[in-house]
Amino acid sequence: MSRADTKKIVLILTMLLIITSTMNVIGQITNNSYEEVIIKDDIENNLDTMQIINNDDLEIYKQEIVNECGICGEENLGYPVMTDMPPESERPMNKMISTPKATIDRDDLPSQFSWKDYNGDWTTPVKDQAYPVYCGSCYIFGTWAAFEAAINIASGYPTTDIDLSEQYGLSCINAGCNGCGGGWGSTMIENIVSTATGSSGNGINGVPLESCMPYTATDYIPCDDKCPDWDYHTDPILDPDDILWQIADWGWTSAFNYNNPNDWVTIKSWLMTYGPLAVTMAWDNGIQNFVDTYHNPTDVYQVDSSGSTNHIILLCGWVDDDSILNGGYWILKNSHGTVQGYGGFCNLAYGCNRLASSECSWIIAEEWPEEEQGEGPVNPVEAVFSNFDYNTEDGAKCPHPDEIIDFQDESRGPVVLWNWDFDGDGEWDISGMGHHQQNPEWTYDSEGTYQVTLEVWGSGGLSNRLTKTVQVKDIWPPVAVSKPDYYGGKDNEIYFDGRYSYDPDGSITSYIWDFNGDGTIDSTQPYYTYTYPDQNGEYEATLTVYDQEGASNTVTIPVKIDKTVPPVTKVIAGCVDQAQDLWFNSKVMVELQSTDWSGLSRFNYKIDNGDWQQKYCQGELDYSFSFYIKTPGVHNIQYYAKDIIGNIESTKTSSIGIDVNNPTMNCVLKGDKNTEGVYITPVEITINANDAESGVKTITYKIDTGDWIEYTAPFTINQGGSHIVNIFVIDKAGNTVNDAFTVKLEYGPSIPKISGPSSGKPNNEYTFSFTSYDPENNQVAYYVDWGDGTNTGWSSYVNSGKTLSYKHTWTEEKSYTIKAKAKDSNGAESDWATQTISLPKTKYFMFQRFLNNFPVLQKLLSLAFFQKLIKI
Structure with missing residues (x-):
């Protein structure tokens, strides 16, 4: 055997051993065309690939989109009111005062009075019925406010401020009421006093403390959630540490006419006799905008709403003032928080917004233990009530600049000191105990509207103040008045x-x-x-x-x-003018509103196949009434009105549907996946939604933290990475379904193409170029690992398809695997591209490395014979 043959054999064996000892099985990834159907239940059960939508974001978005559907409720109105009041016939008639009488003579009533300022503030802190969520529970808040004030009065201390549980009213004694939908204050008082078992009395007279059952603004909290000792009450004499607080007496009436001055006298006398009153009213956008805008105690809402009763509020006092519409205003404490009005209070002109016309209730609390009792409200003999009038020398209330104005004190009670502020700056301009201080003169040097305050002090050390507006003009224009005015x-x-x-x-x-x-x-x-x-x-x-x-x-x-013009009637369903058929997801209040130039005689209507019903309108120009539709399905309402002349409008029909079922949905995902189930091509998503009753209104989706987008056609995810898809479906009734799922996509720039030599020598510099294309034509960056422990790091971004070149030098004699990948400007990365460069070894080095892998052979070759052969 020749030396050349021996060397060839050794080289061949060495190569075979190296290859077999370093070979790895390369796994092949097969790309499969894939269609995945995700149904709502599948999403809920596959938590490994789910990320639930943020609850706060969903609730905000759900509220916004449901409101866009016109669905009525407190959310739609922007303020909490009662949207589902029980019929008036369900109120407790045994305590109803059919003919209310004044308890104080008209002449003995002061010109102004307030439980907020009657030797102390006898009202309790303002609460918010809409926290943490909207709830039409004003009938509880208004009634409890009257009860809490009655406890203060009974205790003799204005700061006793027992905080009663409104949740107890929602959860435990709500018989005859509709939870967060609404109710009557008189019904709630009857339930408080009743000793019947269940929700019409809970077995005992009284309401526990707020700490015993905190308010949640929901009507599904069970009554059992109240504290264990909720009914702790000492009898016959109460203990200030009682948990349950009881009512001693009460009464109510629905006989007041909100724009009748004689009834105002009776209401005022009840206020002074019994304490703050729980009264109904019409709360609408007008007064809501007013309390959102005006926050001064002298601001007065002076517009009469034609709306229907939907709110119960606490009536605390009044002020007579001829400069105000109808001669004065009522002082009201609301239950919409302290931001509105002035600290949660507001003023309403007499004869507006149906105040107290549907219901007015008073409450007397239990007698307080004598040894614990305070001085109580002011003794009427010692009370003082500020009031004043003014005119100019000619007897008119039209002062001009530089004209003397005579102010006349008309205060009541044992007044001994008068303080006057004529310009509203908070500083007393005139103060004293004499006649000139009681009835001063004042002059303004320029036109303007001035706030004038009179504070009076009585001999018993009690005080009271009143502010009125005085206008000063250079020229007072005439006032045009026509009879008739319509x-x-x-x-x-x-x-x-x-x-x-x-x-x-x-x-x-x-x-x-x-x-x-x-x-x-x-x-x-x-x-x-x-x-x-x-x-x-x-x-x-x-x-x-x-x-x-x-x-x-x-x-x-x-x-x-009006010769032949018939009345005009429209339907308002769930607070929405019905220009088209409407759907709702719960029982809905339907209001029929009719108008006529000359006056309405009667109104006729029927629901579905029921009998025709008739309402008499007594010549009113505008007439409205309401009823509820409660059963699911489509309901047809027919109606028409007749005026006093005899003109009859044609019969109209409106359709209103109730759909209580949520829509259904599924999603179809199309794309190629690798063996690990990860998408490697753009993913097309199709959303299918259905609602068999009212129909689907909108489908919306958002990807990750993006904006909500209305779904109109399949959309595609083509950016690499892990993405959360949120889907929200709403039907025409406001029922919703929502879900979220994760889509993982390994998709970005192409694997870089590497160009450069495959062999070379150590310590020589070699150039390699790299090229990658991005499917969206985004710019790309490159990262190169040279295989020797060094790398380039990410390069700067360059245009898609642009070649980037690097130079590198290796120092050792061996083979190196160069790896490179690309990343687009969205952060999506490609897989690694590889190329090998070989820097050959010497023959002796390669043979010696071969022997190191075979110890026995190495010992044989160390023998003299083989050593001699190797040297040949």
Whole structure:
């Protein structure tokens, strides 16, 4: 055998041994075309691939999108009110005062009174019925507020402030009421006092403390959640440490007319006799916007709402003030938190928003132990009540700059000291105990609106204050007044009288009438009879009056000639004007509102196949009433109205549906996966949703922390990484279903192409280039591992497809595996690309390495014979 042959054999054996000793089985990844269907239940059960949507984000989004559907509720209105009040017939008639009587004579009533300022504040701190969530529980909060104030009064201390549990009212004694939907205060008081078992009394008179059963603003909390000693009450004399607090007496009425001054007298007398009253009212957007905007104790809401009763509030006092609509205002404590109004209180002009017309309740608490009792509210003999009037020398209330104004004290009680602030700066301008301090004179040097406060002190050390607004003008314009101020009827010949007009600081010099709104003068007489065309028509007549200084004022008189025009009726379902068929997900209040120029006679309606019902309207121009639809399904309401002339509107039909079932949904995911179940190609997602009753309204989704997007067609995820997909479906009734799942996608730039030599010598510099393409044409960066423990780190981003070159030098004689990968600007990375460069070894080195793997052979070759052979 020749040396060359021997060397060849040794080399061949060495190569075979190296290859077999270092070979690895390479796993092949097979790309499968994959379609995955994810159903709601699958998502819920596959928690390994789920990330539940953030609850806070979902609730906010759910509230926003449900409101967009027009679904009624406290959330839709933006403030909590009662949306599901029981029928009035369910109230306790045994305690109803059918003919309420004043307990104090009209002449003995002060011009202003408030339990907030009657030798102390006898009301308890303002609460928020809508925390932590909206709940129409004002009928409990308003009633409890009256009860808590009654306990303060009975204790003799204004700061006793027992905090009663409103949740107890929702969970334990809610018979005859509808939980967070609404109820009557009188029903709740009857349930408090009742000793019947169950939700109509819970077996004992009383309400436990808030600490015994904290408020949750939900009506599904069981009554058993109250504290174990909830009924602890000492009898017959209460203990200030009692947990349960009881009512000694109470009464209520629904006989008040909210715009009747005689009833105002009775309400005022009840306030002074019994304490703060729980009263109903119409709470609407107007007063809500007012309390959101105005926060001064002198601000007064002076608009009458035509809305229906939907709120119970605490009536604390009143102020007579001729500058206010209808001559004064009521002081109210609300249950919408302390941010609104002034610390949760607000003022409402007399005769507005149906205050106390549906219900007015008073409560007397148990007698307090004599040894524990405080001095109590003010003794009427010692009480003082601030009041004042003013006029100028001519007897008018129209002061001018630099004109002396006479202020007259009209306070009641044993007043001995008067403090006057004429400009609202908080500083007393006049103070003292004499006649000049009691009835001072004051002069303003410029036009303006001034807040004037009179604080009075009584001989018993008690005080009271009142603020009124005084206007000062250079010229007081006249006031135009027409009789009638509105006309609606079939007669087309109308008599107008403008002689009720007046000028505060002078006289009327001219009258100008325009009866049809065409801009021309029809008459300059103080009164006139005008004949309109003998047909249906709407007009705006105007009267403009001028005084001797050229100042003017105009009043508009709506005129509607109604020969054959029938009434107009609309349906409001769940607080939404029904311009189309509406769906709801629970029982809904339906209100029918009818209007007519000349006045309504009666209203007729029926539900589905029921009998026709009739309501008598007694000539009102606007008439409304409401009822509830409770059963699931589609309901047809037919209705029409007749006016006093005999015109009848055609029968109309509105459809209202109740759907209590949630929609269903599933998702279909399409894409290629590797053997580990990870997507390696863009993933197309199709969302399928269905609702058999009301129908699907919207499907929305969001990916990761992005915005919610309305789903209209399949969408694709083509960015590498792990992504959370949230899906939200709502039907036309407001029922919802939502889910979330994770999509993992290993998808980004292409594996880099490596160009460069495959062999070389140590300590020589070699150049390699790298090229990768991004499917979205995003810029890419490169990372190169040279196989010798060194790397380039991530390069700067370059355009997709641009080649990047590096130079590198190896120092040892061996083979190196170069690895490279790419990353796009979104962070998606490619797999590794590899290439080997070999730096050959010497023959002796390779043979010696071969022997190291075979110790026995190495010993044989160490023999002299083999050593001699190797040297040959």
